[in-house]
Amino acid sequence: MAQKAVENHQIAIANLNGFNHMTNFFIKVSTIASVCCLTHALCYGQQNVALPKQSDRWAIQPNGSITWNINDRVPHTDHIEMAGEKVAIWVEYGLDSIKRPKISRTLVFPTFRMLPDGTRTHISYSFQDNELPRFYINKKQFDLGTAKSSKKGSLGYDVKNINHKGIMRVNAEIGNPVLATMERSFYPSVDQPMAIEKFVFTNVSDADLPISMEYLKREVRTDPSRSKVQSHSVIMGTVGDGNQIVKPGKSVTFAVYYLATDHPDQLPVIKPEEEEQKRIKRIAEIQAPLKLETPDNVLNATFDFAKLRATESIYKTKGGYMHGPGGLAYYAAIWANDQAEYINPYFAFSGDRIGNLSAMNSYAWFAKYMNPDYKAIPSSIVAEGDAVWKGAGDRGDQAMIAYGASRYALANGNIDSARKLWPLIEWCLEYSKRKMNAEGVVTSDKDELEGRFPAGKANLSTNTLYYDALRSSVLLGRALNKPKSQTDAYNKEADVLKLNMEKYFGGNVEGFETYKYYEGNDVLRAWICLPLTMGIFDRKQGTIDALFSPRLWTADGLATQAGKETFWDRSTLYALRGVLQAGETEKAIDFIKYYSRRRLLGDHVPYAVEAFPEGNQRHLSAESGLYCRIFTEGLFGMRPVGLRSFDCTPRLPKDWNKMALRNIHSFGNVFDLEVTRAGKGNLLVTIKKEGKDYKYQVKEGATQLIKL
Numbered sequence: 001m002a003q004k005a006v007e008n009h010q011i012a013i014a015n016l017n018g019f020n021h022m023t024n025f026f027i028k029v030s031t032i033a034s035v036c037c038l039t040h041a042l043c044y045g046q047q048n049v050a051l052p053k054q055s056d057r058w059a060i061q062p063n064g065s066i067t068w069n070i071n072d073r074v075p076h077t078d079h080i081e082m083a084g085e086k087v088a089i090w091v092e093y094g095l096d097s098i099k100r101p102k103i104s105r106t107l108v109f110p111t112f113r114m115l116p117d118g119t120r121t122h123i124s125y126s127f128q129d130n131e132l133p134r135f136y137i138n139k140k141q142f143d144l145g146t147a148k149s150s151k152k153g154s155l156g157y158d159v160k161n162i163n164h165k166g167i168m169r170v171n172a173e174i175g176n177p178v179l180a181t182m183e184r185s186f187y188p189s190v191d192q193p194m195a196i197e198k199f200v201f202t203n204v205s206d207a208d209l210p211i212s213m214e215y216l217k218r219e220v221r222t223d224p225s226r227s228k229v230q231s232h233s234v235i236m237g238t239v240g241d242g243n244q245i246v247k248p249g250k251s252v253t254f255a256v257y258y259l260a261t262d263h264p265d266q267l268p269v270i271k272p273e274e275e276e277q278k279r280i281k282r283i284a285e286i287q288a289p290l291k292l293e294t295p296d297n298v299l300n301a302t303f304d305f306a307k308l309r310a311t312e313s314i315y316k317t318k319g320g321y322m323h324g325p326g327g328l329a330y331y332a333a334i335w336a337n338d339q340a341e342y343i344n345p346y347f348a349f350s351g352d353r354i355g356n357l358s359a360m361n362s363y364a365w366f367a368k369y370m371n372p373d374y375k376a377i378p379s380s381i382v383a384e385g386d387a388v389w390k391g392a393g394d395r396g397d398q399a400m401i402a403y404g405a406s407r408y409a410l411a412n413g414n415i416d417s418a419r420k421l422w423p424l425i426e427w428c429l430e431y432s433k434r435k436m437n438a439e440g441v442v443t444s445d446k447d448e449l450e451g452r453f454p455a456g457k458a459n460l461s462t463n464t465l466y467y468d469a470l471r472s473s474v475l476l477g478r479a480l481n482k483p484k485s486q487t488d489a490y491n492k493e494a495d496v497l498k499l500n501m502e503k504y505f506g507g508n509v510e511g512f513e514t515y516k517y518y519e520g521n522d523v524l525r526a527w528i529c530l531p532l533t534m535g536i537f538d539r540k541q542g543t544i545d546a547l548f549s550p551r552l553w554t555a556d557g558l559a560t561q562a563g564k565e566t567f568w569d570r571s572t573l574y575a576l577r578g579v580l581q582a583g584e585t586e587k588a589i590d591f592i593k594y595y596s597r598r599r600l601l602g603d604h605v606p607y608a609v610e611a612f613p614e615g616n617q618r619h620l621s622a623e624s625g626l627y628c629r630i631f632t633e634g635l636f637g638m639r640p641v642g643l644r645s646f647d648c649t650p651r652l653p654k655d656w657n658k659m660a661l662r663n664i665h666s667f668g669n670v671f672d673l674e675v676t677r678a679g680k681g682n683l684l685v686t687i688k689k690e691g692k693d694y695k696y697q698v699k700e701g702a703t704q705l706i707k708l
Contacts, residue, residue: 048545048587049553051594056601058164060301064287065165066606070158074099078604080168081309081326081619082186084279085316085354086111086193087260088326091168091186101144101159103170104128105186109193109260110315110324110331110384113228117387119380122331123222123260125234132256133216133238137180137201138209157182164606166283166308167276179205180246190278191316194259198272201254203246212243213254219264233264239272286311289351292631293660302596302606303631306624309607310343311350313621314358319365319385321358327610327618333382333389334362336397337448338622340404341465342570346625348411348640349632351665360417363405367424374431377401393445394435396462400448402428403465406472410479410640413668418480418643425473432466433493440500442466449568452614453525453561456518460505461527463497468534470494472640479643498536506539510551510562513542524551524562526571532578533633540582547575548587556612557595568611573626580634583701585651592630636661636673641705644668648696649703650675650683669708 057073058066077094088108095101108124115121135142143154155175163169170184185198203209217237224231239255246252255272292303314323317332324331325338334340339362347355365385369377378388379397405425409418435442437458444462447455455461470490477487505515510524517525524546532540546552551562557572559565572595579588600606608623609615632638636659637649644667652659658676672688678697685704687694698704 048548049550051590052555054594054597054602056597057603058601058605060297060601061163063165064301064304065163066301066305066600067161067163069161070095070099076603077102079616079618080164080606081313081328082166082168082188082195083313083315083326083621084188084190084192084195084282085314085321086191087188087195088313088331089186089188089195089258090328093162093168093170095159099158101157101170101172102129103144105195105197105258106328107195107234107258107260108326108328108331109232109234111317112193112232112260112262113332113383114222114226115228117228117383119333119382119389120329121228121383123232123234124328125220125258127236127258131218131236132197133214133241135199135214135254136210136212136243137174138211142174155179164305166312167279174201179203179209180211185276187276187279189275190282192259192268192275193261194257194270194275196270196272196275197256197258198276199254199256200251201246202251203248206248208248209246210243211246211252213238213241215241216256221264230262232260232262234258234260235264235267237270239270282312283308286352289663289665290349290628290632291660291662293662295656295659296593298593298597298600299631302600303628305600305606306608306627307350308624309619309621310346310624310628311352311355314354317384319381320361321354322361322384323355323358323621325610325620325622327615327620330620332384333380334365335380336366336377336395336400338620340366340397341400342404342622343625344404345407345411346628346632348408348413349628349638349664349666351663351670356412359408359412360420363401363408363421363424366401367427370424370427374427374434376431377428392450395446395448395450396442396444396459396465398428398431399442399444399462399465399469401425402432402469402473406469406476407640409476410472410643411638411646411666413643413666415480415643418476422476422480422482425469425476429466429469429473429490432462432469439504440496441504442497447527449560452566454518454521456520458504459518459527460501460515460525461517461530463501463505464530464534464536467494467497467501467536470497471535475641501531501536502538509546512546512549514539514546515543524549526552526558526560526568526575529558529571529575529578532582533574535581535639537582540584544579544582544584544587547579548591553591556598566611566613569608569623570610570626573608573623573630577626577630577634580630580651581637581649583651585653588634588651589653632661635659636675637703638666638673640667642667642707645705645707647703648673648685648698648706649701650685650698652677652683652700667708671708 058068074095075097079092081090090106092104106126110122112123129144141154157172157174159172161171168186172182174180181202183200188195201211220234222232244252257270313326315332344359347359365381376394378390380389405421409421432442437443441458443458447459447461474487474490507516515528556567607619608627609617610620639647660674662672674686676684678684685696696704
C-alpha cells in the first residue's frame with residue numbers, strides 16, 4: 001500500500017510538470033500535497049495523517065485585509081466573488097509566467113430573469129480587459145494586458161500587489177521609468193444591479209502628466225422572446241471620461257460601470273465614490289457584531305472574512321430576501337441544506353438584520369409547501385419563488401429544515417418568530433417519522449450530494465439531522481408552552497432513534513469503529529462526522545481516528561469517500577466542529593489552524609469553498625457560515641436550550657490563556673462571552689451584558705447553563 005502511494009506521488013509530480021492551465025494551478029498543488037501527505041503517513045505507519053507544510057502566498061494586513069505581494073511565484077490565477085442585494089461580480093485574475101496580468105469579470109444579475117423559470121435563468125455577462133475603454137498616459141496608450149513597456153507607442157504596467165477585504169484592489173506601477181501608479185478596484189453596489197471598476201492614477205513623475213480615458217457605452221439587450229416580463233439590458237459605460245492634466249503627486253479617478261436595467265433610456269446618475277463608501281459601510285456593518293478574539297490572528301481574520309461571505313450573498317427579490325450560495329449558478333433561490341440547515345443557524349448569532357430577514361423568509365417559503373398528504377417539500381425554491389427544483393427527490397430535506405429551524409428559533413430568541421416556525425418544524429418532524437423503515441431509521445431517496453455518491457435507502461446524514469431536530473424541538477416546545485405529551489413524545493422518539501442508529505449504522509469500517517454511511521457501506525465516508533455535531537459520542541474515538549487518517553484527510557480537508565479525490569468543504573467544516581464538541585480540542589485546533597491558513601493565505605483565497613473537482617472550488621457562501629459555526633458551537637460550545645438560555649462547553653486550547661466572542665446578538669440579547677484560565681483544570685466564563693459581568697467557574701470539559 002505504501003509503495004502504491006509512492007507511485008501515485010511520482011505520477012502526480014509528473015502530471016504537475018506538464019500542467020499549464022493557470023486557472024487550475026492551485027488545484028494541482030492541492031493534489032500533490034494530498035499525495036505527499038498520504039505517502040508520508042503510510043510510509044511511516046502513522047495512525048493520523050501528517051499535516052503538510054504550508055507556504056503562504058497572502059499576508060494579513062493591519063486593517064484586517066489580506067495582500068499578495070507579487071513575487072516570482074508565477075504563473076498563478078485565482079477567482080473571487082463579491083455580492084450586493086441585486087448583483088454578484090466574479091473576478092478571475094492572475095499573472096502568467098512573465099507576469100502579464102489578465103482579469104476577467106462576470107456580472108450576475110439575480111433578479112433579471114430569462115425563460116423558462118429555472119435555477120440558472122438569471123442573466124450574466126462576462127467582460128474582458130480588451131473590452132475596456134482605452135486609457136492614455138502622457139499621450140501613450142496604456143495597455144492593460146502588458147506587463148512592461150513593450151511595443152512602441154504603448155505603456156505597460158507591473159502589478160505590485162493585490163488586496164482583498166470585500167473590495168478587490170490591484171496596485172500597479174505604470175511605465176519604465178515609472179510615470180504613475182494605479183489602484184484598480186472592483187466592488188458591487190450594495191443595493192443596485194450594478195458593479196463598479198474604479199481606476200485611480202497618481203502622478204509620481206516630476207512633471208505635469210496628461211491622463212485620459214475614452215468615452216464608452218455598450219448595451220446588450222436580451223432576446224425578448226426568452227426574457228421574463230420584458231427584454232433586459234446590460235450596459236457597460238464610463239464615468240469621468242476625458243482628459244485630465246495631473247500635477248505631480250496628485251491623482252485622477254475614472255470608472256467603468258456594469259449594470260442591468262429594463263429601462264435603458266432612464267439610467268441613474270452613477271457615483272462610483274458613493275457606491276464604494278456604501279460598500280465599505282456594509283462590510284463594517286457585517287463585521288462589527290460577533291467578533292472573534294483569540295491569540296491566533298489567522299483564525300480571527302478568517303472568521304471575519306467568513307462573516308462577510310456568509311452575509312453579503314443575500315439578494316432582494318420579489319419573493320423577499322433570499323440568501324444564495326452564488327458561484328455563478330445559485331441565486332434568487334433557497335435550498336433546504338445551504339439555507340435552512342447551514343447558514344440560518346449562524347444568522348441567529350450574527351446580529352445582521354438582513355441575514356435574519358432572509359432566514360425567516362426561507363423558512364416561510366418552505367412552509368408554503370406543507371401539505372396534508374405529507375408529500376416532500378421541494379429541495380429548492382428557485383427563480384425568486386416562481387419555480388421549484390426537486391430533481392433528486394427527497395434528500396432528507398425535511399430533516400434539514402426541522403434541524404435548522406429549531407436551532408434558529410432557539411438561538412434567535414424571538415418568541416414571535418419561534419411561534420411562526422413551530423408549525424413548519426412540527427410538519428417536518430411528522431414527515432420524517434412517517435419515513436421510518438422496519439429498523440426504525442428514516443429513509444430518503446438521496447442525501448444532499450444528490451446521488452454523486454451512494455447513500456442507500458437510509459443514510460446517516462438524514463437520521464442525525466432528524467435526531468437533533470427532535471432534541472431541539474423538545475427544548476423549543478417547552479419554551480413555547482407546548483403540551484408536555486408532545487415534547488415527551490419527541491424526547492422518546494429521539495432516544496429510540498439514537499439506539500436504532502447505533503444498531504443500523506454503527507460498525508467497523510476499514511478497521512475503524514465508526515459508522516457505515518448506509519447499509520452495506522464498507523468504505524469510509526466524510527459524513528461519519530455528523531453524530532459528533534449532534535452530541536452523539538458513542539463512537540467518537542474510532543470516528544475521529546478515521547476522519548484524521550490518511551484514508552480520509554487530504555491537503556484540502558476530508559475526502560468525500562476514502563480513495564477518491566473529491567472533497568466538499570461542508571463535511572470538513574462539520575467535522576472540525578464535531579471534533580471540538582467531542583472534547584478533542586488539541587487535535588481539532590491543529591487541523592482548524594491548518595485549514596484556516598490554507599483558505600485565507602494559500603493559493604485560493606479568502607473563503608471556504610464548495611467542492612473539487614466540481615465547481616472549481618467556488619466560494620459558495622453558506623460554507624462560510626459553517627466555518628463560523630466551528631467557533632460559536634464548537635470552540636465556545638454554545639448549544640441553544642431555550643429562547644434566553646444556552647449550554648456553554650468552552651474548549652480553550654492548552655496554549656491559550658483566553659478567548660472571547662464579542663457583540664453576540666442572540667437569545668434576545670447583546671452580550672460578550674469571555675473564557676479565561678482560572679487555575680489548574682478550571683475555566684472562568686464571563687458574560688458581559690449591559691455593563692454588568694456574570695461569572696461562572698467551570699471545570700475544563702464541563703458544561704455551564706447560561707441564562708440571559
